[in-house]
Amino acid sequence: MRAAVVDRYGTPDVVRISEVARPAARADEVLVRVKAVAVTSADSRIRGARFPTGFSLFARLAFGVLRPRRTILGSSFSGEVVAVGTRVRDVAPGDEVCGMTGLKLGAHAEYVAVPAKKLARKPSAVPHEDAAGLLFGGSTALFFLRDKASVGPGMSVLVNGASGAVGTTAVQLAKHFGATVTGVTSTANAGLVADLGAARVIDYTRTDLAGIADRFDVVLDAVGNLSIAAGRRLLNPQGVLLLAVAGLGDTVRARGDVVAGPAPERVEGFEFLLRLAAVGAITVVIDQVYPLQDIAEAHRRVDSGRKVGNIVVRP
Incomplete structure (x- = not known):
């Protein structure tokens, strides 16, 4: 599969598109074909090793001291289920879902494997781009x-x-x-x-x-x-x-x-937000949507400090 790979810290130019192995869903996981994924301020900070004051040492230990330990960034995504693990019962191939991957990241790619318990069903009234932009x-x-x-x-x-x-x-x-x-x-x-x-x-x-x-x-x-x-x-x-x-x-x-402190990633919260978006009680503001091959430009837009709302990529 294609993925945006970051194998060293630096400017948006360090982000490159590469062919990598497609992940497989473990017993409690779901494999999702990513339809849309946000490029967030968190992705920008990790890529550039620019962490909030005082957190640099802890962040380097978590994400990699000399180079990124997790080479595929991206957390807030929306897509379609293509396979489920042997212990997954309430999600099936073809279902439209969204969620966040937490510190595991990995969603700036064509596929991502995520624990089923971390997924929310995407309402049909909410486009994939809006779902991906909304959650972070x-x-x-x-x-x-x-x-x-x-x-x-x-x-x-x-x-x-x-x-x-x-x-x-x-x-x-x-x-x-x-x-x-x-x-x-x-x-x-x-x-x-x-x-x-x-x-x-x-x-x-x-x-x-x-x-x-x-x-x-x-x-x-x-x-x-x-x-x-x-x-x-x-x-x-x-x-x-x-x-x-x-x-x-x-x-x-x-x-x-x-x-x-950090906000937890709770499926209940995702579902609450998605319900509001589905009935028009919340408008998801999207600055720009980029194809995966232009993800370096998406990072530049985030780095500019001038984005309005959310930046989204379509793998």
Whole structure:
């Protein structure tokens, strides 16, 4: 099969298309023909060995000290089942599924083998591209807003980085849960963020968050440029600061009204997001869709910092 291989750390130019052995489904796994897969900020960080402050040593130990241990990146995917393991009972060839592969990665390829328990059925109303784009940022937004901050009616939510993969879904989820949303983004993306449900949009190129008088019940930083001190200054007395992107120092110090750390990959969360997308309650924002052979360009787009929503590749 064809796959995007990264056998050394570096710029997007290190990503190359190669023929590799097709994986086989183990007893509890499903082999999926990948129809669409996201290229995320996590893929970019791993490829370039650019990890959040303080995490470099741990990340190198996990992903490879001198070169990538997992040479095929990619986690958030959607596709069609082509084979199942001997212990799999509730999934069959021909089923359309989606999911995330976690630290195993491997989805930037024509086929990927995934434990059946990590898969969600893809609704027919949701295109493969939307499913692949939704899960990475969507599961992060859902975990922080619903599971950690219990966002609900009457609450005020600030989303810093409202036009990214996490932010575009976070704005919509917070609005869906009944909150009044303020989105922080650039001039070019202000209209999009308003259309997604933000009652107010702050243009960070013109307004410094440190100078605004507003205070919020929830502040979600999807960028990583808010310190704990700066984020706390934006909170109401009972507010909570959610750091979806944080260095080691802020992650260790996160307690009380500050939440940080990785979001779990839960099938229940995938299914919740997919149901919303299927009925049009969430719009999956896709910046560009690339063929697999142009995946280096997809990495460049992610690296540019100018992508809006999600980058998706079709193997």
